[in-house]
Amino acid sequence: MEKNALQQLQDVLDRLIADDGCPWDKTQTPQSLTEYIIEESHELVSAIRYGSDDDVREELGDVAFLLIFVARLYERQGKFSLDDALANNAAKMIRRHPHVFADAHFATQDEQLKTWEQIKRTEHAAEDGKPKGLFDSLPDSLPPLTKAYRIHSKAARVGFTWDEDEEVEQQVEAEWLEWLDASAGTDQEAQKHELGDLLFSIAELGRRKGIKASEALDFANARFLKRFARMEELARQQGRDLPDMTLDEKDELWNQAKAEEKPQGAE
Incomplete structure (x- = not known):
């Protein structure tokens, strides 16, 4: 029977971390993989915002590999498996969407989100019997x-x-x-x-x-970098070095680079 892609990837990972597998992969821990997860997640976001479908597919696979890697390491420690994590998430999504999986009805999305927050606080309180603050689950590293x-x-x-x-x-x-x-x-x-x-x-x-401010700023950064790169190109076409030009001359190049974007934005 042909294996699905998830099982194939798990098999590849198991081979990498086997006793005779890859020396680097064998030494990894959930803690050592955290920075790679952050880096690859940023690459996935960049691909979604600015890349092609092929870029997204590749970066999505990289993130998935790392998540499977972490789950496998915890499973080898006898703590939980990937199936446990996925089943737990499925149950959580069902609990937090009573308007889909039960008979709840919300007049507005705000009502739905408030109920989501209430359910979430109830879940966390049930873990240790103590009431949880609204922001206790907010990651410090965001x-x-x-x-x-x-x-x-x-x-x-x-x-x-x-x-x-x-x-x-x-x-x-x-x-x-x-x-x-x-x-x-x-x-x-x-x-x-x-x-x-x-x-x-x-x-x-x-x-x-x-609008998410972080996303809006990211797009603004990208626009600036694109326009500045065009300014440098225009300066080279004139046989000039951008740092040696006056501010007025740089502004002219900037305005030209900005103007060149308008036909594309209108499409």
Whole structure:
């Protein structure tokens, strides 16, 4: 009987970590693989946002391999298997979607998300019998902008947020003015404090519009890098070195690079 792709990959992994397998793979632990998981996850995100379908397929396979690797190591320690992890997740998704797998009904998505949060807190409380805080499950290692989005999202699920978008806009304006006051002084800690508050408020403004600040900033970074690379190319075509050009000349190149994007954006 032909094996499915998951079983084939598990067989490959078992061969790699066998006694006569790969010297590097045999020494790995769940802890040693964490940085690779982070790196490959970022590569997968980049492929989804900017790459081709082939890129996504390759990076998805790399992430899957590492997750299977970790599960196999825990299984060899006698703790749990990949099947255990998948079955646990399936049961969790069923519990957290009573509107799909039971007879619950939600008038709005906000109601659904609030129930999701309640179910999640109940699950965690059942683990050790102690009540869990709203943010206890928030990973410390999340990138700051992603963490800000998750904080606002969770707070909103328990009703701790502004009622109207206009109120958030006013908060952003207030934080901007506080930043201007701080930036006019010499207290760097105060400046850092106010800049953080401004970014935190902007993250909530984006969330309420369905925009993740980390993703929006990533796209902005990509646009800048693309335009700057085009500026360098245009400078070379003129037989000039970009660092030696005046700011006005660089601005001209920047505007040209930006203008070249418009036909593509209109398609």
